[in-house]
Amino acid sequence: xxxxxxxxxxxxxxxxxxxxxxxxxxxxxxxxxxxxxxxxxxxxxxxxxxxxxxxxxxxxxxxxxxxxxxxxxxxxxxxxxxxxxxxxxxxxxx
Amino acid sequence: xxxxxxxxxxxxxxxxxxxxxxxxxxxxxxxxxxxxxxxxxxxxxxxxxxxxxxxxxxxxxxxxxxxxxxxxxxxxxxxxxxxxxxxxxxxxxxxxxxxxxxxxxxxxxxxxxxxxxxxxxxxxxxxxxxxxxxxxxxxxxxxxxxxxxxxxxxxxxxxxxxxxxxxxxxxxxxxxxxxxxxxxxxxxxxx
Numbered sequence: 539x540x541x542x543x544x545x546x547x548x549x550x551x552x553x554x555x556x557x558x559x560x561x562x563x564x565x566x567x568x569x570x571x572x573x574x575x576x577x578x579x580x581x582x583x584x585x586x587x588x589x590x591x592x593x594x595x596x597x598x599x600x601x602x603x604x605x606x607x608x609x610x611x612x613x614x615x616x617x618x619x620x621x622x623x624x625x626x627x628x629x630x631x632x
Numbered sequence: 633x634x635x636x637x638x639x640x641x642x643x644x645x646x647x648x649x650x651x652x653x654x655x656x657x658x659x660x661x662x663x664x665x666x667x668x669x670x671x672x673x674x675x676x677x678x679x680x681x682x683x684x685x686x687x688x689x690x691x692x693x694x695x696x697x698x699x700x701x702x703x704x705x706x707x708x709x710x711x712x713x714x715x716x717x718x719x720x721x722x723x724x725x726x727x728x729x730x731x732x733x734x735x736x737x738x739x740x741x742x743x744x745x746x747x748x749x750x751x752x753x754x755x756x757x758x759x760x761x762x763x764x765x766x767x768x769x770x771x772x773x774x775x776x777x778x779x780x781x782x783x784x785x786x787x788x789x790x791x792x793x794x795x796x797x798x799x800x801x802x803x804x805x806x807x808x809x810x811x812x813x814x815x816x817x818x819x820x821x822x823x
Contacts, residue, residue, distance in 0.1 A: 544710060547707060550703055550710065554699065554702075558699060561692065561695050561696060561699060564818060565692050565822065568682055568818075577822075577823060578823050582818060582823075584818075585814050589811050589815070592702060592810060593811065596705070596803075596807045596810075597804055604644050606642040606643070607649065610652045610653055610656055611652060613656065614657075614659040614660055614663075615659070618663045621663065
């Protein structure tokens with residue numbers, strides 16, 4: 539395996555602090571007197587950020603330069619997007 | 633990092649490519665489950681409010697535990713890259729411990745539900761709750777077993793040269809299980 543730049547122990551700790559902060563933020567938002575739509579958008583947005591942090595740093599995708607591997611990673615999300623579009627197409631295009 | 637993983641024609645080591653392909657299939661598996669949950673929930677006129685039936689602090693604690701276990705897993709992979717066997721073992725053991733704690737809290741949560749007469753089959757809400765969290769729990773259990781197996785291999789003299797990459801492969805699976813919970817927690821407990 540070719541040598542790749544990897545985060546240091548300290549970097550992993552900083553990512554963890556961000557993850558815990560975002561967890562607290564998402565939990566706090568769920569208690570706020572805001573509309574359901576706003577809460578869903580904010581909380582799922584935070585989940586996406588947490589997922590990106592885990593995937594990029596803990597799963598090392600930030601340092602991955604292999605196009606075939608990125609294809610394997612991205613393709614299911616393309617299928618997921620298509621499935622979501624199909625399921626909600628009647629609402630979106632009616 | 634030194635190890636003996638064979639590389640495919642894509643330039644990616646076979647075990648790593650195999651794990652990513654498996655994770656791609658797992659994304660589809662959980663998408664189907666979560667999609668069914670969202671459609672079922674949207675089709676019902678009423679649904680319990682957040683915190684009404686499920687304890688948010690307990691689930692938040694479990695999220696904290698799982699996020700922390702992802703960090704210890706990443707630290708174990710880093711230790712292998714630094715050829716530090718003792719630290720790799722320590723962080724693997726912490727990951728296994730945190731994973732077990734997650735299942736312990738989940739078991740306690742289940743016992744509370746059972747005591748109140750809530751089982752699978754007692755309503756769509758409880759069917760969804762037990763299916764989603766139960767299948768995720770089984771994935772956590774599988775991750776703990778995989779990490780135990782990798783931990784047992786770390787005691788072999790040739791571990792760092794021949795099998796160090798297995799920590800990374802097992803770690804990819806563990807982080808995926810964490811990512812699934814990152815979405816399950818808000819969808820089931822917060823929203």
